[in-house]
Amino acid sequence: MEGWDPNTKSTLTQIPLLTIKSGPRDGALWTQRLKEEYKALIAYTSMNKSKDNDWFRISAANPEGTRWKGKCWYVHNLLKYEFDLQFDIPVTYPATAPELELPELDGKTEKMYRGGKICLTVHFKPLWAKNCPRFGIAHVLCLGLAPWLAAEIPVLVDSGTIKHKDDVATSSES
Amino acid sequence: MEVELKELLNDLQSLKKSISDPSDLALIDKMHLHVENIATLEKSGTTCRSKVKDMSAEVVDSNPYSRLMALQRMGIVDNYERIREFSVAIVGIGGVGSVAAEMLTRCGIGRLLLYDYDKVELANMNRLFFRPEQVGMTKTDAAVQTLSEINPDVVLESYTLNITTVEGFDTFMSSLTNKSFRTTKSGSGVDLVLSCVDNYEARMVVNQACNELNQTWMESGVSEDAVSGHIQLLIPGETACFACVPPLVVASGIDERTLKREGVCAASLPTTMGVVAGLLVQNTLKYLLKFGQVSRYLGYNALKDYFPTMEMKPNSQCSNTACLERQKEYILAKPTRDAAAKAKAADSEALSVAENPVHADNEWNISVVDDDEVDGADVRNSGVLPEGIVHELPVADEYPKQPITEAVGPADDLEELRRQLEALNAD
Numbered sequence A: 001m002e003g004w005d006p007n008t009k010s011t012l013t014q015i016p017l018l019t020i021k022s023g024p025r026d027g028a029l030w031t032q033r034l035k036e037e038y039k040a041l042i043a044y045t046s047m048n049k050s051k052d053n054d055w056f057r058i059s060a061a062n063p064e065g066t067r068w069k070g071k072c073w074y075v076h077n078l079l080k081y082e083f084d085l086q087f088d089i090p091v092t093y094p095a096t097a098p099e100l101e102l103p104e105l106d107g108k109t110e111k112m113y114r115g116g117k118i119c120l121t122v123h124f125k126p127l128w129a130k131n132c133p134r135f136g137i138a139h140v141l142c143l144g145l146a147p148w149l150a151a152e153i154p155v156l157v158d159s160g161t162i163k164h165k166d167d168v169a170t171s172s173e174s
Numbered sequence B: 001m002e003v004e005l006k007e008l009l010n011d012l013q014s015l016k017k018s019i020s021d022p023s024d025l026a027l028i029d030k031m032h033l034h035v036e037n038i039a040t041l042e043k044s045g046t047t048c049r050s051k052v053k054d055m056s057a058e059v060v061d062s063n064p065y066s067r068l069m070a071l072q073r074m075g076i077v078d079n080y081e082r083i084r085e086f087s088v089a090i091v092g093i094g095g096v097g098s099v100a101a102e103m104l105t106r107c108g109i110g111r112l113l114l115y116d117y118d119k120v121e122l123a124n125m126n127r128l129f130f131r132p133e134q135v136g137m138t139k140t141d142a143a144v145q146t147l148s149e150i151n152p153d154v155v156l157e158s159y160t161l162n163i164t165t166v167e168g169f170d171t172f173m174s175s176l177t178n179k180s181f182r183t184t185k186s187g188s189g190v191d192l193v194l195s196c197v198d199n200y201e202a203r204m205v206v207n208q209a210c211n212e213l214n215q216t217w218m219e220s221g222v223s224e225d226a227v228s229g230h231i232q233l234l235i236p237g238e239t240a241c242f243a244c245v246p247p248l249v250v251a252s253g254i255d256e257r258t259l260k261r262e263g264v265c266a267a268s269l270p271t272t273m274g275v276v277a278g279l280l281v282q283n284t285l286k287y288l289l290k291f292g293q294v295s296r297y298l299g300y301n302a303l304k305d306y307f308p309t310m311e312m313k314p315n316s317q318c319s320n321t322a323c324l325e326r327q328k329e330y331i332l333a334k335p336t337r338d339a340a341a342k343a344k345a346a347d348s349e350a351l352s353v354a355e356n357p358v359h360a361d362n363e364w365n366i367s368v369v370d371d372d373e374v375d376g377a378d379v380r381n382s383g384v385l386p387e388g389i390v391h392e393l394p395v396a397d398e399y400p401k402q403p404i405t406e407a408v409g410p411a412d413d414l415e416e417l418r419r420q421l422e423a424l425n426a427d
């Protein structure tokens, strides 16, 4: 795993791997996969909480489990920056990874495609392809979103592109 | 403009009254005529041309198809007018797709189906086709606006949707199978699908749809560093599908590790995109109108002006089940294919015997090479790619397939799992 920091690597190895290769158009097989997704997400969330590194909330936004919504946050200079998080499970999942969207940051950074989709590193897609179907939603959050927030949020804050919600409140009051 | 021209005419009239020299008067009459001509031209400039019923080969200024129909007169194409029967679906109306759409529109294609979920932005202005005043419009609507002005004969359908989502995919599939325009040979509603998307995920979705529908399609791509690109023909069951082998890219010769990606997702050039769109539509025209040789894979390295070609056979271990079904059908249809090829060969032989008597000795010493021998490099069998082409992604690692156990109990109930995650989320 060239190109990943040791922390990401050790976290990744503790997320349960998935076994069922099925997507949202596969009926009962998708339900089986969905159960594995939940197990991996439960394990990952519990692990983050136990390490005092809780950083996202995610839930299925429809009964089929093909659309997901939640929040993610990042602490920079002791201030917490929180963003809406959403994504669709693509029809070709798990051959292709879901494209994570942070709609509030759309148009604010170059490291983003249209619609607020985050631009993943050159290391992500090869690793995902190599590990199909063992990686799931929990893995894309760990390998995709966590490093993206760590790299981009400090830049966006320091350049003044995004402001902490308390700052926004104070400046509008004054 | 119209008012200004009227003023000019009035001035000329008053000038004419004050002049007595007949040679000056003739000059003023001439000027009068010019102004009237300008006025007529100005009026006609704002109206679009009306639809034409049949493509005419007549060479006159007013015939939009005369230069295209000349292809038929020159013997390049047997029947150019057939182009009006064809439907082409273009997925992704960006730097490549929009230009491809314009080229096909100018060629007089019968019907175009356009798919994109994006809007036109000022950041797109380094590419061709879209204009600054279209910023904010959906790419599909802006394209329909421009294309219908260029050629009102083309039937245009615009689909503003994301094909990778479950709902988007359903609409995509049903639009491809809609046979209202004409039923095609393959039984679907379109003759060819052109993938002009900019990401692997969307390509895999086009691949999925085309494998399921047994729909021939062409793939196109431009690298994120903007200095290489490729086009590829995919015939389900006959050629490798997009999932058969890891995606291929033309190496730009730049080391990925030295490529500076800080602060940017992708670069783009109107030139590279225009070249790739040109190659794609050229291959499309050859495929639809049956002339020349249709390329299976054609790469473009802009830094070295290198154009590698190759062929890829389907992978019998492909992870896509629809691809495996098409492969089986293709093998089963081999006797029919062979018989048809034999009949065709016999026909053309009879024709050539009648036209030119065969010389007993081959005076030019030309050796005839079997088609199979000139095939490009077979990537899957040899495992070796032609120079300058590399895999973009690795193959999935082998892993022991675990039997799907229907475990019972609270740990395997979907609702229970959902509740557990929500409980953690609520904390």
Ligand SMILES: [Zn+2]
Pocket (backbone or CB within 6 Å): B240, B241, B242, B243, B244, B245, B314, B315, B318, B319, B320, B323, B324
């Ligand atoms: Zn395949």
